[in-house]
């Protein structure tokens with residue numbers, strides 16, 4: 001089997017922002033299905049899977065009960081997203097450099113989302129800001145696959161292998177994200193980890209979690225390629 005390079009992109013605050021509207025939509029969907037949640041700290045949502053967020057916001061809901069309500073949550077969330085589409089279109093944008101980086105790598109490596117968002121919402125967000133054509137959202141790892149983000153990477157690699165009939169060795173898998181949870185997720189599977197300080201965590205805060213490479217943002221394409229591939233020949 002041929003080998004390939006797989007880049008797994010976090011979505012929120014790594015590739016795009018919804019200007020806070022995405023968080024409002026998520027809260028509204030949770031309120032409709034699970035109940036109101038109180039005020040939370042700045043990083044409460046960051047780098048977590050949607051299932052983990054629900055577990056932490058509503059600790060009385062058992063994992064079994066949550067699993068049973070997941071389909072309804074998914075449907076309510078997508079409906080709510082569509083209801084707020086005008087707001088989302090007004091506020092969502094790709095982050096600096098994201099379009100250029102993804103376009104540059106498109107066709108040279110396999111790119112897919114690895115995100116805490118449930119799959120349909122990840123796809124809608126990427127489509128909203130024009131990034132969907134550059135990633136393969138038919139594979140990837142999502143917040144409805146597992147509550148533990150670290151478990152999403154093996155899921156994503158397995159999907160990529162099956163879909164492309166190619167072997168994605170651990171050393172050829174690169175994860176890019178804006179939170180310590182993204183770094184942990186990559187390290188858990190031995191993938192290369194690249195952190196970007198475009199979310200709620202500063203360069204210093206991310207550095208403390210020892211990613212393989214660290215960037216202020218995706219704006220400088222040569223710097224991003226160096227962070228992704230190190231000294232390996234650039235694709």
Ligand SMILES: [Mg+2]
Nearest residue numbers: 010012013178
């Ligand atoms: Mg993120």
